[in-house]
Amino acid sequence: MSAHHPDDLTLLDYSAGSLGLAQALAVSVHLGYCNQCQSQLRKLNALGGVLLEETTPASVGANDDQIPEQNHSQMEELNKSFEALMARIESEPVEPPKRESTGFHNPLERYLPASLDELNWQQQTREIAKFDLTNVVDMGSARVALQKIKAGAKVPVHTHRGNELTVVLKGGFSDELGVYHAGDYIARDPSHKHSPTALQNEDCVCLTVLDAPMKFTGPLMRWLNPLFAWRA
Amino acid sequence: MLRTKAQSMSNTSSANGDGPDWGELLAQVAHKGDTMAFRKVYAHFAPRIKAYAINQGMHQQAEELVQEVMTSVWRNADKYCGSLASASTWIFTITRNQRIDLLRKKGRTSKEITVDTEELWQIPTEDTTIRSIQAMSTEKRMRESIGELPEEQMIAVRKVYYEGKTHQEVAEELNVPLGTLKGRLRLSMKKLRVMLEAAEL
Numbered sequence: 179m180s181a182h183h184p185d186d187l188t189l190l191d192y193s194a195g196s197l198g199l200a201q202a203l204a205v206s207v208h209l210g211y212c213n214q215c216q217s218q219l220r221k222l223n224a225l226g227g228v229l230l231e232e233t234t235p236a237s238v239g240a241n242d243d244q245i246p247e248q249n250h251s252q253m254e255e256l257n258k259s260f261e262a263l264m265a266r267i268e269s270e271p272v273e274p275p276k277r278e279s280t281g282f283h284n285p286l287e288r289y290l291p292a293s294l295d296e297l298n299w300q301q302q303t304r305e306i307a308k309f310d311l312t313n314v315v316d317m318g319s320a321r322v323a324l325q326k327i328k329a330g331a332k333v334p335v336h337t338h339r340g341n342e343l344t345v346v347l348k349g350g351f352s353d354e355l356g357v358y359h360a361g362d363y364i365a366r367d368p369s370h371k372h373s374p375t376a377l378q379n380e381d382c383v384c385l386t387v388l389d390a391p392m393k394f395t396g397p398l399m400r401w402l403n404p405l406f407a408w409r410a
Numbered sequence: 411m412l413r414t415k416a417q418s419m420s421n422t423s424s425a426n427g428d429g430p431d432w433g434e435l436l437a438q439v440a441h442k443g444d445t446m447a448f449r450k451v452y453a454h455f456a457p458r459i460k461a462y463a464i465n466q467g468m469h470q471q472a473e474e475l476v477q478e479v480m481t482s483v484w485r486n487a488d489k490y491c492g493s494l495a496s497a498s499t500w501i502f503t504i505t506r507n508q509r510i511d512l513l514r515k516k517g518r519t520s521k522e523i524t525v526d527t528e529e530l531w532q533i534p535t536e537d538t539t540i541r542s543i544q545a546m547s548t549e550k551r552m553r554e555s556i557g558e559l560p561e562e563q564m565i566a567v568r569k570v571y572y573e574g575k576t577h578q579e580v581a582e583e584l585n586v587p588l589g590t591l592k593g594r595l596r597l598s599m600k601k602l603r604v605m606l607e608a609a610e611l
Contacts, residue, residue, distance in 0.1 A: 186599040187577075187592060194571045195506035195531065199514075202530045209532070216534075220495070221606055224549045226506065227499030228556060229571050235457030236464055238476055260452050263477055264445065267484055280536035285529035315523045316514075 180212050180361035188365075189215065193222035200320030200387045204343040204363065207385055209282045211361025216282060284347075286385070289315065294348060294383050297324070305331035321388040327351065327376040335373040340389035342366045349382035351375060430454070432497030433490070440487035452480055455498075459505050466574040471512055478508045489535040496549045500533070507531050509574070548606070555605035563598035566591055 184192070184205050191197040192205045209215055237252045239259030290297065299307035305328040312321045327333060329349070343365055350359040353372040358364055366372065376382035430450060438447035456476050463472035482504050490500050511527045556564065569580045581591040 187595055190599060195510050196574050206530050223503055224499045224552045226502040226571055227496055227549060228553050230458050230502045231498040233458050233461045236461040238456045238460050256453060260449055263480055267481055281534045282532055289523050289525060315525050
C-alpha cells in the first residue's frame with residue numbers, strides 16, 4: 179500500500195479521460211499498487227456513469243439534427259443503425275482475445291523487452307543508470323524513462339524545467355520532502371530542487387515522466403547536464 | 411463461474427428499482443448472444459454515447475464512436491462485473507477508452523511500441539478488494555450527492571467530464587481564473603468524497 183498518491187484533480191482527469199498519455203501511464207502504474215486510489219477511481223468512474231445516464235440523448239443513425247417531433251423516424255433510424263451494427267459484427271472476424279488480466283497491473287510489463295534486472299541499462303554514472311523509453315513508446319512529447327539508482331547512492335541536486343512524475347517500481351528513495359517506497363507516486367513542479375538518495379537495502383528503480391528536461395544545479399554537477407540530456 | 415457472476419450482478423442491479431435491469435440484459439447478451447436484450451441496451455445507451463461524443467466535439471466521429479463502443483459491449487459483455495460497476499459506469503469507461511483510442515489513431519507516430527489504451531486506462535473485470543462497496547449503491551449515492559453540489563462546482567465537473575476539456579479551456583470558457591476553476595473542482599471532489607463516505611458508514 180503506497181503512501182503518496184496522485185491528487186484528486188489528477189484522478190478526476192484520469193477518470194474523465196483528459197489526462198495526457200504519459201501522465202496516464204504513471205497513474206496506471208500507481209493504481210496497480212494502490213487499493214485506495216482504485217477505490218477512489220471507481221467512484222469517479224461512477225460519476226462518469228451517472229453523467230452518461232443523465233445526458234440528453236442524441237438521435238443515432240441520423241446525420242443531421244432531427245426535429246424532436248419526428249419520433250417515428252428517429253426510432254426507425256435507431257433500428258436501422260442497430261441492424262447495420264449487427265451485420266457488421268457478424269461479418270467482422272473476432273479478434274483473438276488479448277492476454278487476460280482481471281485486476282489492475284503494471285501496464286509496462288507487457289512492453290518491456292526484459293525484466294527490470296535484465297534490461298539493457300545505459301549507465302549514466304557509476305551509480306545511476308537509465309532505460310529511455312521516450313523514443314520507444316508513443317507517449318506524445320513527454321520524456322519517459324526508467325531510472326535505476328544503486329542502493330544508498332545519491333542523485334546530484336537538480337531541478338526540472340517542467341513537471342516530473344515519479345512512480346517507484348522497486349526499492350525506495352528519500353529526498354528533502356519525504357521517503358518513498360514501491361508504488362508511491364510523486365509529482366514535482368519546476369520549483370522543486372531535490373537530490374534523491376536511494377534507500378540502503380536495495381537498488382531503486384523508478385518510472386519517470388518529464389514534460390521538460392531536468393537540469394543539474396550544483397556547481398560541480400553542471401557537467402552532468404549533457405550526459406543526462408534527453409534525446410528529444 | 412460466469413453464471414454466478416451474472417447472477418450476483420443481476421441482484422445488485424435490481425436494487426436500483428427503476429428502469430430495466432441493464433446488468434441482467436448484459437448477462438443475457440453474454441451467455442445467450444441474446445440480440446433482443448442487446449437491442450434494448452443499444453436503444454438506451456447508443457443515443458447517450460452519441461450525445462457524449464458530440465459534447466466532446468467529435469461530431470464527425472460520433473456515429474463511429476457509437477458503433478465502436480457498442481461492438482465492444484457486445485463482445486465483452488461476459489467481462490462485465492456487477493459488483494465493480496453499474497452497467498452505465500462500465501459503458502462510460504468503455505466509451506471514454508474508445509474515444510481516446512479514436513483520437514490516438516489520428517495522431518499515430520512511428521514509435522516502435524503503441525501502449526494500448528486499455529493498458530493505460532484499465533477496466534478490471536474481477537472484484538479483488540475484500541470489502542466491496544456495491545456498485546449500484548455507490549452510483550445511487552453519487553447521483554444524490556451530485557444533486558447537492560453547488561451549481562458552479564457541478565458545471566465545472568460536468569465540463570471536465572463531459573466536454574473533454576483541459577482545466578485551462580474550461581476556465582477560459584467560464585471566464586474565471588485557472589486557480590478558481592481548480593479550487594471549484596477540488597472542493598467538489600472533497601464534497602463528493604465526504605458525502606459518499608458518510609453514506610458508506
